[in-house]
Amino acid sequence: MKNNIRVERAILKISQQELAERIGVSRQTINAIELEKYVPSATVIMKIAHIFGKKVEDIFALEESDWK
Amino acid sequence: MKKTFLFPTCFRKIGWIISIVTLLYFVIGVIFFADKFDFNFKMPAIVGLEKIYNLIPEKDYFVLAKTSFMATLFPVLMIIGLVFIAFSKEKNEDEYVSKIRERALVWSVLVTCVVLILAILLIYGFDAFYVFWFDFLFFLLLFVIKFRIDIFRFNRSTKKNEE
Numbered sequence: 001m002k003n004n005i006r007v008e009r010a011i012l013k014i015s016q017q018e019l020a021e022r023i024g025v026s027r028q029t030i031n032a033i034e035l036e037k038y039v040p041s042a043t044v045i046m047k048i049a050h051i052f053g054k055k056v057e058d059i060f061a062l063e064e065s066d067w068k
Numbered sequence: 069m070k071k072t073f074l075f076p077t078c079f080r081k082i083g084w085i086i087s088i089v090t091l092l093y094f095v096i097g098v099i100f101f102a103d104k105f106d107f108n109f110k111m112p113a114i115v116g117l118e119k120i121y122n123l124i125p126e127k128d129y130f131v132l133a134k135t136s137f138m139a140t141l142f143p144v145l146m147i148i149g150l151v152f153i154a155f156s157k158e159k160n161e162d163e164y165v166s167k168i169r170e171r172a173l174v175w176s177v178l179v180t181c182v183v184l185i186l187a188i189l190l191i192y193g194f195d196a197f198y199v200f201w202f203d204f205l206f207f208l209l210l211f212v213i214k215f216r217i218d219i220f221r222f223n224r225s226t227k228k229n230e231e
């Protein structure tokens with residue numbers, strides 16, 4: 001699953017640490033999500049969208065491989 | 069959502085202390101004192117081998133059974149120590165750490181099963197009795213090593229990708 005968290009974070013000017021604290025996960029986890037090494041749970045996805053004030057689909061997008 | 073039970077973070081240190089002290093006692097005992105370090109004592113048991121009428125001891129129930137450090141204390145202390153290390157919360161415990169733990173758990177169960185099958189096939193006689201609890205200790209040890217390595221990599225990967 002692709003995401004543009006890094007871009008959204010840059011727009012809001014918040015660090016990985018700040019975002020992690022607001023969501024309630026570790027900074028390492030935010031880093032893993034940004035690097036697309038880890039697809040978070042629905043709860044975390046919804047929290048991220050809520051913080052950025054956007055729809056989930058505006059931040060996360062399915063890839064071809066996710067359907068296989 | 070209901071969270072999986074884990075011991076508090078401080079239990080990991082307690083686990084390390086219990087495991088290392090037990091292991092050191094065992095290693096130093098084997099190297100310097102041969103069999104003498106393995107002391108005997110009695111434990112209240114549900115099933116024991118107390119009454120020896122024939123060549124083969126008979127089973128007896130609810131007795132004080134004679135046992136030794138290696139047969140009782142060593143596995144119990146090692147299991148307690150390793151369980152505390154393996155199943156304590158991380159400082160930065162969250163869903164990704166749970167994922168890493170789950171992967172390490174599956175990996176170590178599979179490796180342990182292979183080792184157990186080989187041990188069952190290749191070890192017979194009285195030594196076969198020890199295979200099962202040694203294998204369980206091996207599983208815990210394997211899980212601790214795999215999980216700690218993965219967590220170390222996880223923490224290091226972030227440092228490489230500073231914002």
